[in-house]
Amino acid sequence: MVRSISRRCILAALTILAGGFISATLVRYAPGFGSDERQLDARLSSESLAAIRNETADERGIATYYAGYWRRVWHGDLGTSRSLNRPVRELLAERVGVTCRLGGKAMLSAWLAAALLVCASSLGRAPALSLAATVFSGALLCLPAGGLALLSVILNAPGWLALSLILFPKIHRYLSNLSAATNNMAHIITAKAKGLAAWRILFWHVFPVIRREVLALAGVSVGLAISAAIPVEALCGIPGIGQLAWQSALARDLPLLINLSVLVIAGVTLANSGADLLAEAREART
Amino acid sequence: MKTARLVAVLVIAAIALGSVVGGFLPRFDYARQDRDQIDAGPSSAHWLGTDSLGRDRFARLLHGTRVSLLLAPAAAALSMLLALAVGAASGLAGGFAERSAKATIDLVLSIPWLFLLLMVRALLPLNTSPALSAVVTFTVLGVLGWAAPARILQAHASRLRQSQFMLLGCASGITRGRLLWRQMLPNLRPVLLAQFWISVPIFILAEANLSLLGLGVAEPLPSLGSLLREMETVLSLGGDFCRLAALLVLVAVVSSLQIAVSHKEAY
Numbered sequence: 001m002v003r004s005i006s007r008r009c010i011l012a013a014l015t016i017l018a019g020g021f022i023s024a025t026l027v028r029y030a031p032g033f034g035s036d037e038r039q040l041d042a043r044l045s046s047e048s049l050a051a052i053r054n055e056t057a058d059e060r061g062i063a064t065y066y067a068g069y070w071r072r073v074w075h076g077d078l079g080t081s082r083s084l085n086r087p088v089r090e091l092l093a094e095r096v097g098v099t100c101r102l103g104g105k106a107m108l109s110a111w112l113a114a115a116l117l118v119c120a121s122s123l124g125r126a127p128a129l130s131l132a133a134t135v136f137s138g139a140l141l142c143l144p145a146g147g148l149a150l151l152s153v154i155l156n157a158p159g160w161l162a163l164s165l166i167l168f169p170k171i172h173r174y175l176s177n178l179s180a181a182t183n184n185m186a187h188i189i190t191a192k193a194k195g196l197a198a199w200r201i202l203f204w205h206v207f208p209v210i211r212r213e214v215l216a217l218a219g220v221s222v223g224l225a226i227s228a229a230i231p232v233e234a235l236c237g238i239p240g241i242g243q244l245a246w247q248s249a250l251a252r253d254l255p256l257l258i259n260l261s262v263l264v265i266a267g268v269t270l271a272n273s274g275a276d277l278l279a280e281a282r283e284a285r286t
Numbered sequence: 287m288k289t290a291r292l293v294a295v296l297v298i299a300a301i302a303l304g305s306v307v308g309g310f311l312p313r314f315d316y317a318r319q320d321r322d323q324i325d326a327g328p329s330s331a332h333w334l335g336t337d338s339l340g341r342d343r344f345a346r347l348l349h350g351t352r353v354s355l356l357l358a359p360a361a362a363a364l365s366m367l368l369a370l371a372v373g374a375a376s377g378l379a380g381g382f383a384e385r386s387a388k389a390t391i392d393l394v395l396s397i398p399w400l401f402l403l404l405m406v407r408a409l410l411p412l413n414t415s416p417a418l419s420a421v422v423t424f425t426v427l428g429v430l431g432w433a434a435p436a437r438i439l440q441a442h443a444s445r446l447r448q449s450q451f452m453l454l455g456c457a458s459g460i461t462r463g464r465l466l467w468r469q470m471l472p473n474l475r476p477v478l479l480a481q482f483w484i485s486v487p488i489f490i491l492a493e494a495n496l497s498l499l500g501l502g503v504a505e506p507l508p509s510l511g512s513l514l515r516e517m518e519t520v521l522s523l524g525g526d527f528c529r530l531a532a533l534l535v536l537v538a539v540v541s542s543l544q545i546a547v548s549h550k551e552a553y
Binding site: 015018019022023026027030142143144145146147149150151153154223224226227228230231234235245246249250252257260261264265268269272 | 392393394396397398399400401402404405406407408409410487491492494495497498499500501511514517518
């Protein structure tokens with residue numbers, strides 16, 4: 001188990017390092033890098049324009065910049081946002097909590113709704129409920145995340161509800177497919193033939209089989225939530241990490257973008273690794 | 287399932303045909319402004335009313351649908367080409383190439399798709415012509431959307447490499463290129479097509495998300511995504527038919543999904 005944990009930690013660290021580097025490289029080599037709208041101001045002198053151009057001079061060599069970034073991180077300095085003119089550490093500290101609360105509420109409600117619907121369909125053997133849930137999740141899958149966010153603004157609904165509605169169809173689809181596949185397994189069919197109660201089959205025979213996949217989905221849904229939080233926070237005006245990512249992307253703020261990339265990749269990687277470890281630990285115990 | 291697939295194909299064909307034919311009619315000019323008819327309701331001159339700049343909503347819907355329905359499959363095709371190049375080639379090669387490609391795919395998949403998309407699109411020049419902005423947006427989608435299909439293609443290619451007919455082909459001295467062209471590709475085609483059809487609605491939705499964040503197709507060129515932005519004024523202008531654009535996205539995406547799913551199931 002210790003070996004597995006250390007292997008996963010090393011893998012996660014490598015993924016975060018490499019992911020951050022990919023993001024930094026993409027940003028650095030994008031055609032629009034280094035251009036600043038202040039350069040269009042005709043009132044500025046040539047010296048001022050040169051000074052604006054020099055602001056990004058230290059970011060030109062991506063390898064040295066990235067190495068320097070990790071050196072600074074090691075000393076607790078995440079740099080300063082160019083567009084917001086504030087320490088990145090301060091910005092992240094302010095906004096991480098907001099996104100965590102939003103994502104937490106949304107994930108909890110989406111998981112609860114999806115699990116309850118799948119359980120109800122499975123226990124009650126009600127094809128109408130199952131069909132209604134499938135149609136509802138199918139309809140939600142056809143709407144862009146931004147569209148749902150905009151609808152929540154129009155209807156004065158909370159942002160977490162929009163995020164929850166974005167996550168719900170993906171979780172519900174996967175859970176119901178998983179439940180349907182498990183219900184066709186030989187031991188489940190035997191249990192049904194022997195007249196075992198539906199709830200007993202669900203809790204004693206279906207859940208243990210799908211536990212690993214459900215935990216993996218829980219890890220994946222963190223990534224989905226982070227991704228969907230961008231349009232939700234940007235359009236609903238929620239001051240979280242998603243909104244910051246949107247603002248920093250529009251402002252081409254490299255220091256902030258790299259920090260956000262590393263944070264987002266770390267969140268996704270740790271959630272996935274944690275889910276895998278949890279599944280492994282459960283399996284080792286049984 | 288066959289009926290559902292047929293209905294879906296008919297719906298998508300009707301939308302595509304309507305948008306292509308209607309888009310060419312001079313009556314439906316998406317950029318022409320009628321300044322006496324700002325935010326007007328439906329009339330015989332403007333079937334779906336006009337937007338806040340006095341432009342005909344129906345014309346914009348036709349053009350927007352055409353842009354999305356033409357460019358999303360093009361982006362999906364680009365994505366499939368990249369996925370084939372990375373996934374299938376490494377799956378066929380095996381060994382170190384396969385392991386490195388798998389690690390790269392996993393790495394790209396660990397970065398949330400929308401975050402990556404937003405970051406790259408925002409860093410591309412925003413002061414381009416509307417047509418170029420549409421091409422840039424969908425090219426970015428195509429270039430960044432290869433990882434998930436590549437993973438699936440790689441798994442299939444790897445399985446095919448170890449299959450008996452491929453081993454027999456190798457033992458018979460058939461060259462790698464010929465094996466790839468004559469044996470591997472025809473066997474990968476169903477997976478490739480399924481992935482293509484799955485990608486099309488994903489790209490339409492992704493473009494819509496980007497447009498809603500102000501990073502999609504530039505004005506005055508409409509796309510299904512940019513038309514969704516008018517939803518903001520739905521309540522303030524009561525009974526606004528621009529909702530239809532969102533509905534059209536829904537129908538198009540559902541139809542495409544149905545096609546993709548039924549195609550996937552066929553194999």
